Amino acid sequence: MSQTVYPNYLDIIQNPDALHSWKDSLRSEPYRSYLYSYPHKTSYRKLETKLPLSELWDREPADTFFLYMHIPFCGARCGFCNLFTLPDKRADVHAEYVDALERQAAQWAPFIQNKPVARFAIGGGTPTLLEPVQLDRLFHIAQDVIGVDPGQASISVETSPETVTAERLTILKDRRVDRVSMGIQSFIASEADAIYRPQKPQEVERALEQLKRYQFPILNLDLIYGLPGQTLDSWLYSVDKALSYVPEEIFIYPLYTREHTIVKPEHIKQSGEDQRVRFYSAAREYLLSHGYTQYSMRRFAKAEAGSGKTLLPYGCQEEGMIGLGCGARSYTRSVHYSSRYSVGRSATASIIADYVAAADYTHADYGIVLSKDDQRRRFILKALLHAEGLALSSYTERFTASALADYPELNLLVHTELAVIEHEVLRLTGEGLTYSDAIGDWFISPHIRGLMESCVLS
Numbered sequence: 001m002s003q004t005v006y007p008n009y010l011d012i013i014q015n016p017d018a019l020h021s022w023k024d025s026l027r028s029e030p031y032r033s034y035l036y037s038y039p040h041k042t043s044y045r046k047l048e049t050k051l052p053l054s055e056l057w058d059r060e061p062a063d064t065f066f067l068y069m070h071i072p073f074c075g076a077r078c079g080f081c082n083l084f085t086l087p088d089k090r091a092d093v094h095a096e097y098v099d100a101l102e103r104q105a106a107q108w109a110p111f112i113q114n115k116p117v118a119r120f121a122i123g124g125g126t127p128t129l130l131e132p133v134q135l136d137r138l139f140h141i142a143q144d145v146i147g148v149d150p151g152q153a154s155i156s157v158e159t160s161p162e163t164v165t166a167e168r169l170t171i172l173k174d175r176r177v178d179r180v181s182m183g184i185q186s187f188i189a190s191e192a193d194a195i196y197r198p199q200k201p202q203e204v205e206r207a208l209e210q211l212k213r214y215q216f217p218i219l220n221l222d223l224i225y226g227l228p229g230q231t232l233d234s235w236l237y238s239v240d241k242a243l244s245y246v247p248e249e250i251f252i253y254p255l256y257t258r259e260h261t262i263v264k265p266e267h268i269k270q271s272g273e274d275q276r277v278r279f280y281s282a283a284r285e286y287l288l289s290h291g292y293t294q295y296s297m298r299r300f301a302k303a304e305a306g307s308g309k310t311l312l313p314y315g316c317q318e319e320g321m322i323g324l325g326c327g328a329r330s331y332t333r334s335v336h337y338s339s340r341y342s343v344g345r346s347a348t349a350s351i352i353a354d355y356v357a358a359a360d361y362t363h364a365d366y367g368i369v370l371s372k373d374d375q376r377r378r379f380i381l382k383a384l385l386h387a388e389g390l391a392l393s394s395y396t397e398r399f400t401a402s403a404l405a406d407y408p409e410l411n412l413l414v415h416t417e418l419a420v421i422e423h424e425v426l427r428l429t430g431e432g433l434t435y436s437d438a439i440g441d442w443f444i445s446p447h448i449r450g451l452m453e454s455c456v457l458s
Contacts, residue, residue, distance in 0.1 A: 008408045015367055023416040029255050030277055030434070032441035035385070037318070038378045040444075041341050043331065043368055044449035051335060051365040057111040060073075060332045062320025064118035067153075069101065069138055070325035071124040072352060074312040075162060077345075078185075078197045080255055081223065084327035084341055085125040086348045091134075096356050098141075100133045101198045101325050104361040105145040107340060111321055118312035119146045121156040125327075128163040132171055139175040146322075150176040150373050152312050156218075157181070159398065161199050164207035169214045178307035179218035179249075180211060187241040193230040197257075206307075208245050224254035225279035235279045239286055248305035252283050254437070280434060296386045297436035318382060326355035336366030347458040359411045374445055376406060381443060384419075385436050389427030413439065 012018045019159040072085045073147040142148040158181040192199050219243045254276045292300040342348045383390040395403040413419035418432035
């Protein structure tokens with residue numbers, strides 16, 4: 001059934017030199033791709049036929065939904081960013097976009113109101129770049145059009161230091177937002193400048209002090225390691241500075257450079273060496289020593305962090321995801337779809353213009369139909385790359401098969417001590433979590449890899 005990545009895995013396991021060589025191949029290139037979802041968006045293509053959303057969602061088996069709204073505007077494009085976002089601060093452009101998002105929501109609502117929304121997130125871009133009246137409209141759309149109950153749904157919003165104002169934070173508080181996530185990346189001005197991020201440390205500190213006054217249940221701060229000019233001392237200074245605000249969550253991201261980013265691969269290396277694993281390991285040890293629990297390669301959180309609500313359950317495999325807005329992706333079990341994807345400014349602006357001008361949002365015409373193989377790989381990856389690991393019985397319950405029989409190459413992780421099997425759960429070790437991005441990339445199917453490698457972005 002599966003397209004085994006290493007058909008000679010038994011030969012590798014039985015040969016210590018080959019096993020060592022295989023592990024070294026992962027460790028030699030630890031930062032290959034960040035699979036926060038699978039399949040990767042670069043595998044999406046124009047669908048052969050338009051798929052009616054009414055049919056897709058009618059047969060979606062997820063018990064609860066995740067509603068995501070994408071706001072594809074920001075103040076400036078950072079040097080590491082390859083997201084679907086457009087630097088545009090014009091209020092009238094934002095208002096027209098929210099108008100379109102509300103039309104889309106009204107057309108989608110009949111397809112998805114048969115099940116409750118357990119999670120609601122607004123991302124971007126920078127959602128809080130919107131004027132307060134437009135920001136508040138997003139919650140109106142979620143609650144009054146889609147039917148989100150803020151009393152039983154976790155609600156998360158992304159922000160940036162320069163857009164944090166009392167008026168916006170009051171809206172978030174009144175709308176019962178549980179989690180506010182702010183990208184800081186670095187507390188050092190020269191490092192922010194090196195990634196073309198227009199922020200000053202004083203602005204970051206002002207925003208953080210204001211956020212703390214509103215006492216959101218979860219404050220998350222994002223930091224990046226491997227920045228041009230960054231040293232171990234300066235990296236740990238930023239980590240320590242973030243900890244001084246006692247956030248409930250901290251995400252630490254390795255710097256990635258891609259074809260369309262301003263920062264290039266050669267900017268990562270310090271004195272000819274890639275220091276990212278060293279920086280990660282130091283931050284991991286520091287965060288663990290300060291009472292944080294590691295939940296993935298990137299996410300560290302206080303064990304007691306929570307919304308305070310009695311939330312509806314939602315599975316970690318993230319199916320039943322409703323993506324509203326241009327650039328948002330939607331996930332049903334068998335089909336993932338979105339608008340077209342671009343990084344370049346002119347192409348992104350054109351895609352957004354088409355979205356705003358559209359009259360009909362009731363069909364999927366761009367995405368991917370998941371094969372049985374890739375449905376299985378997705379299920380494995382979405383669990384394995386998190387600290388809780390893959391419950392082998394959950395795989396059997398979903399697919400009436402054994403994960404280790406379908407994908408025997410997973411045994412390589414165990415034999416190299418990158419993973420363990422305990423109480424019928426396949427879980428990455430501390431070292432395995434360090435190399436999550438290499439392990440995730442290794443497990444991509446040949447079909448998806450071919451699509452990703454043939455993708456041409458404008």
